[in-house]
Amino acid sequence: xxxxxxxxxxxxxxxxxxxxxxxxxxxxxxxxxxxxxxxxxxxxxxxxxxxxxxxxxxxxxxxxxxxxxxxxxxxxxxxxxxxxxxxxxxxxxxxxxxxxxxxxxxxxxxxxxxxxx
Amino acid sequence: xxxxxxxxxxxxxxxxxxxxxxxxxxxxxxxxxxxxxxxxxxxxxxxxxxxxxxxxxxxxxxxxxxxxxxxxxxxxxxxxxxxxxxxxxxxxxxxxxxxxxxxxxxxxx
Numbered sequence: 766x767x768x769x770x771x772x773x774x775x776x777x778x779x780x781x782x783x784x785x786x787x788x789x790x791x792x793x794x795x796x797x798x799x800x801x802x803x804x805x806x807x808x809x810x811x812x813x814x815x816x817x818x819x820x821x822x823x824x825x826x827x828x829x830x831x832x833x834x835x836x837x838x839x840x841x842x843x844x845x846x847x848x849x850x851x852x853x854x855x856x857x858x859x860x861x862x863x864x865x866x867x868x869x870x871x872x873x874x875x876x877x878x879x880x881x882x
Numbered sequence: 883x884x885x886x887x888x889x890x891x892x893x894x895x896x897x898x899x900x901x902x903x904x905x906x907x908x909x910x911x912x913x914x915x916x917x918x919x920x921x922x923x924x925x926x927x928x929x930x931x932x933x934x935x936x937x938x939x940x941x942x943x944x945x946x947x948x949x950x951x952x953x954x955x956x957x958x959x960x961x962x963x964x965x966x967x968x969x970x971x972x973x974x975x976x977x978x979x980x981x982x983x984x985x986x987x988x989x990x991x
Contacts, residue, residue: 769924806967820978
């Protein structure tokens, strides 16, 4: 019954490694997002994505890449992990399509706590 | 630049009323959201305002003044379970959510 799910919940890894975080939503939503919440608790949008458009926050390093096998999944792949990547990563989804004149509530997954050593 | 300001932390007593303020400066405005986030959990939706005025939903109410770039979340009859962070977020002209850092609300018996 979980609406937005993420795996893993915790991820501890070494600097320089490549890792992926998976996200799935069973709400039938068209748009999915990835957020980073740092130690100061700011939520920063990284990507928003639907089957038509990928919107990338220009401040996100290109080591981060979203991969969407289908509408219900948006995975986050991170190359060459750095210490500063340690944070909580939240996946979210909303019903509307990016770019449409529509405001939709976003529903969040439980978060993935990434610690880079 | 875009900016959302909220107090970092507030303390209130069980059974009392607390008002959490949020001021914003964004490029465009397509509504303001309030989310609740318990420690170690995901944010959950509380309210959405796009027109000026007060929206009431049970013990929680949210107010918006677009001309002042100001909103508040009012929590009545506080319960211990209301201890959480409350995040203010504004949807800008690109329909992107700009988030405040959140207000940590501590409820004391």
